[in-house]
Amino acid sequence: METITITGIVIGTAIGLVIGLVITKILEKKRGSEIINKAKRTASNRVKSAHKEAESIKKDKILQAKERFIELKSEHEKVILSREKKIADVEKRLRDKESQLSSELDKNRKLNKELATKEADYDYRLDFLEKKQTEIDKVHKRQVEQLEVISGISAEDAKSELVASLKEEAKSDAMSYVQDIMEEAKLTAEQDARKIILNTIQRVGVEQSIENCVSVFNLESDDVKGRIIGREGRNIRAIESATGVEIIVDDTPEAIILSCFDPVRREVARLSLHNLVTDGRIHPARIEEVVKKTEKQIQQEIIEVGKRTVIDLGIHGLHPELIKTVGRMKFRSSYGQNLLQHSREVANLCALMATELGLNPKVAKRAGLLHDIGKVPDTETELPHALLGMQWAEKYGEKPDVCNAIGAHHDEIEMKTLYAPIVQVCDAISGARPGARRQVLDSYIQRLKDLEDLAFGFTGVQKAYAIQAGRELRVLVESSKVDDAKASELSFNISQKIQNDMTYPGQVKVTVIRETRAVNVAK
Known part of the structure; x- marks a missing residue:
């Protein structure tokens, strides 16, 4: 009985499981069909939207193509119109040229007629003048013959006597004039020469002498001056004797002055002092040794500079002495x-x-x-x-x-x-060249300063710089006082002021710069 009951329970359970499985399969199948249907609907919707988007893109592309076609067509028409206009202009110029040439031909014909008339008149007048000249020559000849008869001498003899008397008179006057000039020159030559020399010396003598005859040798400390001078000045006398340069030791801090007209000697003295101070052994025997060695170095440097200059310029076959002379130019x-x-x-x-x-x-x-x-x-x-x-x-x-x-x-x-x-x-x-020589440099610097000062005469100008050798003036303005419109106006006004008030070579470009800055500090 119990066995039958257990068997029934097992069978019922199995039947229930089978029924549950069947129901589950049915539900899953139903759910899958719904999902498939939903996916089909979504796919169809997407296909429809894709078709609509494709149609809109197609319409846009067609519109763009039409617009591009219209643009190209208009550009082509413009090109054609411009070419037609150019052709019309050329034809008009040709017609004008033809009319001008025809008018010039008419003028030339008229001028040729006038010239022919004038030429005929000129020939007639020339014949008349020749006849008159012949008559005048005959009359003059008769008068000369009558004068020869009256005076008793020929015309050639009279001419020779007149020329001789005029020559003697001219020589006498010229000698007297030359003598007066010579006496006056002797009296005033010495005075004028002194005046010229004094004026020249007062104006440029001191500056040029200091500029071209002096070199400054810098020292690390003033203690070195005593070692250069030496006991009772024997070191400085030895240096001056060996180099031919005068050494001036004064109150100038950490510097001594080398004075000599020969720039090569000054350079020898400068390098010798540098070697002696660096080495620390400064005494007469060492000084002579260093000076001789430095002279050899300078001579070698002169030759090297000359050779390098000749090679850089591509000059060949120059004599060694001329090469050496070219090298000496470096120190002049x-x-x-x-x-x-x-x-x-x-x-x-x-x-x-x-x-x-x-x-x-x-x-x-x-x-x-x-x-x-x-x-x-x-x-x-x-x-x-x-x-x-x-x-x-x-x-x-x-x-x-x-x-x-x-x-x-x-x-x-x-x-x-x-x-x-x-x-x-x-x-x-x-x-x-601007800046090459002192006289030109002074006027060049003054012109740059005048340019900058002229810009400062306008309201709102903060800074002014003359650059590009005075060919450009850059003006910085205050942004609070000058706006963009006024900046353009200021540039024009400054250029007009320069054009009216200053003399300058070439052109001057005026650039007005305006900027606004906002600055904050993060703490």
Whole structure:
């Protein structure tokens, strides 16, 4: 009985499980169909929306293509219209030219007729004048014959006597005039010469002497001055004797002054002092040793500078003595301008100018480099530097074109080649460059200062800077006082003021800068 009951329970349980499984399958199938239907509906909706979006994109693209077509068409029409306009302008100019040519042809025909008429009239008048001249000659001949009969001498003899008397009278007057001029010159020459020399010395003598004859040697401390002077001044006397330079030890802190007309000697003294102070052993024997060694170094440096300059400029075949002279230019200045830099500038300018004129640029560059070699003589001479340089160039085998250009660049001799005026012009260009020489530098700096001061005369200007060698003026204004519109107006007013009140080469660009700044500090 119990077995039957357990079996029934098991069977009932199994039946229940089967029924539950069936129900679960039915429910899952129903749910899956719903999900599929929902997915189908979603897919169909998305397909419909995609179709709608595609249609809208298609319409947009069509519209864009139409607009682009219209734009291209309008541009093409504009190009065609512009070409037609150009063609019409050309045709109009051709018609105007034809009408002008026809009018000129008519004028030429009229002028030819007038010229023919005038030529005929001129021929008639010329014949008439020739007849009159023949008559006048006959009358003059009869008068001369009558005068010869009356005076008893011929016309040629009378002319010779008159010319001789006039010559004697002219010689007498000329000698008297020359004698008066010579006496006056003798009386006033010495006085005028003294006046010129005194004026020259008072104006530029002191400045030029200090500028070109003095070098300053800086010291680490004033204690070194005593060691340079030495016991009873024996060290400083030894330095002056070995270098030929006067050494001035005064109250100037941490510096002594080297004074000498020869810049090479000053450089030898400066380097010798530097070596002695660095080494610390300063006594007469050591001084002589260091000075001799420094002189050799300076001579070697002069040769190296000359060789490097010649190589940089591409000049070949220059005599070693001329190369050495070129190197000595490094230690020489002319009116505050370094002579070697000036000669290099002149050489490059001469080469460019000769190229433009169709001449040999190498010859011009050679003459430009050597044009001032007479300014660095080894010994004193009374010749002008141009003639001395020409003599050196001839001595060391330079060509006649180069020698003539060197000697004639200050008009001491006649210019015989085209290279001479080129060197003369380029020498003047290099010396006149703004800032190259002292006289030009002063006026150049004053012009820049005048430009800046002119800008400060306007309201709202905070700062002003003259840049680009005075070709541009930059003006900084206060943003609270000058707005953008006034900035443009200010730029125009300053440019007009410069144009009306100042004299300047080329053009001056006026730039007005206005800025607003907001500054805060995070603490």
